[in-house]
Amino acid sequence: MPIRLRARLAYVLAAVTVAPLVWLLVTVLKPADELFEVALPTRLTLDNLLYVLTEVPIGRYMLNSFVVSAAVTVVALVLHSMAAYALARLRFPGRQLIFSVIVSTLLVSLPVILVPLFLVARQLGLLDTYAGLILPAIFHAFGIFLLRQYYLTIPRELEEAADLDGCGYLRRWWQVVVPLSRPVLASLAVLFFLANWNAFLWPLTATRDPGLRMVQVGIATLQGQYGSAWNYVLAATVIAAVPTLIAFVLGQRRLVEAIKTSGLK
The missing domain is CATH 1.10.3720.10 (MetI-like)
Incomplete structure (x- = not known):
């Protein structure tokens, strides 16, 4: 496969991988009344993130x-x-x-x-x-x-x-x-x-015990039987993903090295 074709294919795969993350971040910054609209938000707001940080015990869960x-x-x-x-x-x-x-x-x-x-x-x-x-x-x-x-x-x-x-x-x-x-x-x-x-x-x-809830269980409690506050669920998801993103960025090189040297196929 030519190098240019491989490079273009890599760009396409990267875009497909990153697109849901970009959509998630944009959605979290949308007002609640524009949450399910496909178009870009008319204004950006931090209300969803602030609500999760102040009204939900997300810190305890994390x-x-x-x-x-x-x-x-x-x-x-x-x-x-x-x-x-x-x-x-x-x-x-x-x-x-x-x-x-x-x-x-x-x-x-x-x-x-x-x-x-x-x-x-x-x-x-x-x-x-x-x-x-x-x-x-x-x-x-x-x-x-x-x-x-x-x-x-x-x-x-x-x-x-x-x-x-x-x-x-x-x-x-x-x-x-x-x-x-x-x-x-x-x-x-x-x-x-x-x-x-x-x-x-x-x-x-x-x-x-609510005091022992882990973060994924805590996020699930934001979903009700008859409806869910999806703006808060998405905001909590973004906050909970930050430590995992940091851990992966710091350890990705070691991860690749270990797989290469351990004989995994």
Whole structure:
């Protein structure tokens, strides 16, 4: 394909991708009586954004989402990295079977296990708590799979040199493997944070306390049974998207590097 044609195709795809975001921003700045008009607004207003910031506890919702997303990201990176290192380097019976079982859980979606998960959380007293929002979201097979693929590319000679210095498996993982895997850890941090920031189904199921609502659940409360204040819903969506946009911009290079070096197709 000629370079010019590829460039034009890239411009078209970029325009198609950006167009809904531009429409969203323009709609948020429209007056309420012009919300569903296709034409450009006759005037721009910040009333929708100001209402959400002052009348809706969007700050509390975003704080809850940040606490849950940050906690899940940190704990998951540590545990997934340790599990992936064991599956990549340690030799023990059933290693391939365990890895296959872990990867097979990618075929199980959340709605399938939602009711059993709710019953277990209720039995343990985790409903309406931060622990109930954090603990079920920590394990994810994709993180273990991606890290294992990356660890297989690290030369064994580096770990053997650490072994000669008297390092055990734990010190090898912490002092050799973790520093070398910063790109893939950074990319996973972005993915985990975004996934948990946008989580809706489990936070909706596990919490009834308005003070524990995460941002996506909080936005859903702006929609009523017989009507919805779409101008406020869109305004809250724009505000909630700002942290995710920042996280993606800061981590996009690491994300691409990790996918290139981990063997993902």
